[in-house]
Amino acid sequence: MSWILAGLIVWALGLWANVRLSKRKGRAAALAVPVIFGLVLVFVWEAVVRGFGISPVLLPAPSVIAARFGQSSGVLWQDFVQTVLKGALTGYVLGCGAALLTAIVVDRFDFLRRGLLPVGNFVAALPIIGIAPILVMWFGFDWQSKAAVVVVMVFFPVLVNAVQGLADTSAMQRDLMRTYAASYWTSLWKLRLPAALPFIFNGLKIASTLALIGAIVAEFFGSPITGMGFRISTSVGLLQLDLVWAEIVVAALAGSAFYGGVALIERAATFWHPSQRGR
Amino acid sequence: MTEQVAAPAASVPQAPTVISAQGLNLVYETSDGPVQALKDVDLKIDKGDFVSFIGPSGCGKTTFLRVMADLETPTSGTVLVNGVTPEAARKARAYGYVFQAAGLYPWRSIGGNIRLPLEIMGYSKAEQAERVQRVLELVELSGFDKKYPWQLSGGMQQRASIARALAFDADILLMDEPFGALDEIVRDHLNEQLLALWSRTEKTICFVTHSIPEAVYLSTRIVVMSPRPGRITDVIESPLPKERPLEIRDSPEFLEIAHRVREGLRAGHAYD
Amino acid sequence: MTEQVAAPAASVPQAPTVISAQGLNLVYETSDGPVQALKDVDLKIDKGDFVSFIGPSGCGKTTFLRVMADLETPTSGTVLVNGVTPEAARKARAYGYVFQAAGLYPWRSIGGNIRLPLEIMGYSKAEQAERVQRVLELVELSGFDKKYPWQLSGGMQQRASIARALAFDADILLMDEPFGALDEIVRDHLNEQLLALWSRTEKTICFVTHSIPEAVYLSTRIVVMSPRPGRITDVIESPLPKERPLEIRDSPEFLEIAHRVREGLRAGHAYD
Amino acid sequence: ADELTLQLKWVTQAQFAGYYVAAEKGFYEEEDLDVTIKPGGPDIAPVQVLLGGGADVMVDWLPSALAARENGAPIVNIAQPFRSSGLMLTCLKEHGIESPADFPGHTLGTWFFGNELPLYSWMSKLGYATDGSEGGVTIQKINFNVDPLLQKQVECATTMTYNEYWQVIDAGLTPEDLVVFKYQDEGIATLEDGLYTTEENLADPAMTEKLVRFVRASMKGWKYAEENPDEAAEIVLENDETGAQTEEHQKRMMGEIAKLTAGSNGALDPADFTRTVEVLLSAGADPVITKDPGEAAWTHAITDEALK
Amino acid sequence: MKNVIPVLTVVLAILLLWYGGAILLNKQWVLDQAARQDRVLTTPELIAETWAQDKPKLPAPHQVAVELWDTVAMKKPTSKRSLVYHAWVTMSATVLGFGLGTLLGFALAVGIVYNRVMDKSVMPWVIASQTIPILAIAPMIIVVLNAIGISGLLPKAMISMYLSFFPVVVGMVKGLRSPDAMQLDQMRTWSATRAQEFRRLRLPASMPYLFASMKIAMAASLVGAIVGELPTGAVAGLGARLLAGSYYGQTIQIWSALLMAAALAAALVGLIGLIQRITLKRMGMA
């Protein structure tokens, strides 16, 4: 009972603090508000698990997860390397790179654009869940097949965004290039690519969350006996839910960091775009 | 870079023809049906001319400029620029074009925007820097070359876009309401500058404006157009001397030409 | 809707003050550092005045209008509108505001755009339709109410946006370069219309323009501003009669006021 | 009728025929029970369902049940319809594995999710490292099918006598192409497919009474299925909602399942339990369970009543 | 219609690659089998066999087509062996989850745009929420929801909702913020209430964004529904079909379920596209 009460109080306190803080300007406040929100969330979770005596086999408390985090850091690190560094990152780089090159080709040859994009949309609708086992069958159990799944997952979001971005120049901007009698490559390099950057980054950001999810889920369909997806799927069977949640925390942290990193690069590369200037 | 096209031309009494349009028609196909933007347009522009186009909104001034610059293909009729097709002239980089809106690239600084055509046309780095400085001074934007377009007011952006068109040696300058966004004082000043540049360089200038005094002050010829379908209703030769102080605008000759232009314009409107 | 604020006011010799600004300062905090847009501005505007604001680009004209309309909060100083704060006046719907760009909503037809403020202010359906027709006629757009903004030329859009501000009974009209995008003939015509409307309705009008003749032709007072930090350098009372045919622009009084405005403006510029 | 929910360990197939037969033939009804049978799946942990209150009884294997118990899940074996283990390791003959002595240097595939425990125990009993090091074997996780074996991604794969083995045969291989090691024959058999419930349920007399009736009816179902394998397989097919099972496979599976349930009256044989625990405890470095749970992990209370 | 020829060309190219790939991937098994049976295969025989295997690594297109025809056209739509039946089951969960997700996303977006505290605190967590591999914990979610008595369609729909609310939040926040400063200022000068500003400015301005993100949400929702069907393995739906196919090595069945899922996604997304075109046309924006 006392835990539930504590949960309620902390929740009220957090809300009050955030209402106050969000009226303030400045970096610190902007950072503090979501952090407080998160801390309150975690505390309420702890309180609920303890207060209602929820079985650790169903949902472990954050404190238990944290303890496991410390205990199993070796395993967690090893899984992180296997899944994120080898699987997700490789796939992300290959997939996004291939998508950008394809976008340029597709943009250059209208025939391809009109043929490839509709078919591409259909292929992109193939659920990853169905593709993963097939790719594992083709590329083997190790990280290569995870990278392949990630390539498939990130390819179309990036392609579609990039193609749209390359077309997103105003008539006047293109006319200007025409009056300079600029070649195709010149206008690609000096006009269309810079203009496409905001769109491309949009695709890259979406792809960054997809990459991690893709790599983890693909491990459900075959993996060596290491990796975050492997650990999650097998630990549930052994009822080591604390380890499962520790892996999920790693995934969330890695995913957020990945997304944040791409967003930072975006900020530097598209500083001129209205969406980056405002607020 | 443009030598092969530029005619040798000194200011002889009968200057060579730079632009000649004959029986020009242009119809835009739109979802609401066809729009005739230009109808039976005939015009000759000689080297060194300063031609103003004036007419009500939507009469086809921009369209005509675009046809000359090979940005639009006429439905019928012929245009020759420097004796060749507009396309060949464009490929020979004969034009400097100032668009109705500034149209600077937001990811380039002001200096970078002005440098853009120079990079494309292969000027050396030193030459680029030198020219950027020179045109920035001309439009009174020295010191702003590191700023980005969105950090400048609309009028400053418009001046930057003029500077961009002046930075390289095109001998035909097409300007679509370049001074529309400026206040009267700055406008007067830039008018003077433009005239000075023109008489110094012997460029041929086609200039679209809504302002009658501006048209009269600047031009050797004023082309008055009527609304859709866009036709040329009058071509007025200006008797004003090449040397034009601002005060010339109070002279009787000036007022008389202005009156004629106004009458021509009014004929195209519905009111009284 | 606006009774509680509108002063009873008939055209007595000393008309009541509608807007009074005292020691107004406004500083924008930007990433490049602070920009002082208004500095020590004092101004009184009486009911029924037609006040033009003129000054170089970026001198704070728009900012001043925005302060009056409670779209911007001054850093220091006081503004009173109809004797209350701008906010109270805004809530009482005392303003019609015409922005520098047309700003029509693309998903509403022209009629729908003009109807928008009427819907918001709760006019009846019949009243809405009646008013939309009336103002469309006023700006010569009857028959266009079913069209969408992108089907109209820039000038037509601007006129629609003026119609929108005239559709409801605000007794203060704030107009920010409403005629900038129009050609001279249409502009003359709308100037006449605006003057007629003004003398008919006794509205108070604040009008920003870059055109000296326009300012002189329309106003009872002309406020000349200087560039950053924006200050008022001159306030010129016009001796012209209320009845003003277009030809008045050739009268010596007119030219003389125009000259004074030009001098005032020139003082703010760097040239000669 | 009293309601009761049974959580299976796997998808609907003849492995669980006894329960479907009992439901279809009205044995549960005779005991005044209304039993809901929930199929399992690859990522369903029956223990979670049981503890979460989603089921009253579950089918599980003893190794994973004991592992769960160590992790804080208070579950107890109340009946053991399966007497023998159906688990085996199937190798392709061409890889040259003839006896357990040949394992080192080869890749052995197994399911995880708790199913890997018997294999780890066996390897540790044999004294082989499982991390792929010199003199040891490499363990590879495989999914619940035999493709990795057919496609030679592993050299041996865990199979059940009643299911995966026949998939290998169906794929076109002959028994002569294969070498099989049955856990039962190697003396390392662990108990499979028992019925489990929570300590909390056992403390509730009304619930135990229901469970008694349930076990009685279920065993009746099992014995009926043993005697009428084809009819039992038909019943299973009718209950398969995916519509993906085939009659041939299920009839064959039922035949094999009957061999495993033979000889069990439903009561757990304590000797089998002790053997399973020994096998599990013997696993070397990273044992499945660290201490003998003793008699707390099973009870005869239910079967004693049911078999009276 | 201009697109027909390019699309057909691309499809043809894919089919060619597919047949070629089938030869490459299935070759090993055919050769192994031949070796076991002491047969020697000519190249045409080899190719023919790779395209006619029972459990190929990659089934040939015509094998999948035949399977699709058998399970779609030749079975009663209510039969458990009909793909139409399974597609229907999956679609119900998809549409329900999509509806819930769109509502949730919409509500969050409105909250973020109109409430400072939400604006500052919620968005990072919404992004973080999507970095959790929900697909990995879907089984647990199903189990936990089951435990509190929620079963059947709803647990699947919840997973769909979790995946589909995200694009809607992101798109709608962008859309509701798309009116420019001047348009908002106009509303201020008319002293419009927040509700009026929302209904007459922000909402219509956000329509193009809403539709774009609903399309993504629908595709995500389908993935969610299929994921939700995996752990409860033996039950109905395209996900269950995929899984069952995988247990029994039925690659042909997997591929046909996969293509059916893609067709379902294309149909649902196309439907939204249609609604989008009609709506935007009526708003004068197309």
Ligand SMILES: Nc1ncnc2c1ncn2[C@@H]1O[C@H](COP(=O)(O)OP(=O)(O)OP(=O)(O)O)[C@@H](O)[C@H]1O
């Ligand atoms: N791309 C286009 N498609 C269809 N119609 C067009 C297009 N461009 C211009 N028009 C139409 O052609 C006519 C002439 O347009 P143009 O832009 O040349 O006018 P303008 O004289 O430059 O007007 P303004 O003074 O407003 O710039 C107008 O009626 C316009 O609506």
Ligand SMILES: Nc1ncnc2c1ncn2[C@@H]1O[C@H](COP(=O)(O)OP(=O)(O)OP(=O)(O)O)[C@@H](O)[C@H]1O
């Ligand atoms: N939101 C803002 N943030 C920062 N600076 C601003 C902002 N709005 C205007 N300014 C600056 O304040 C000054 C006055 O701007 P304002 O728009 O009032 O000028 P203006 O007289 O209307 O000019 P124009 O004739 O070009 O419309 C300018 O220097 C401008 O750059």
Ligand SMILES: Cc1ncc(C[n+]2csc(CCO)c2C)c(N)n1
């Ligand atoms: C949750 C769970 N999933 C799979 C198995 C392994 N298994 C045991 S019996 C069987 C059926 C087919 O042989 C399979 C695959 C398990 N033990 N528990």
Ligand SMILES: [Mg+2]
């Ligand atoms: Mg134009």
Ligand SMILES: [Mg+2]
């Ligand atoms: Mg302004």
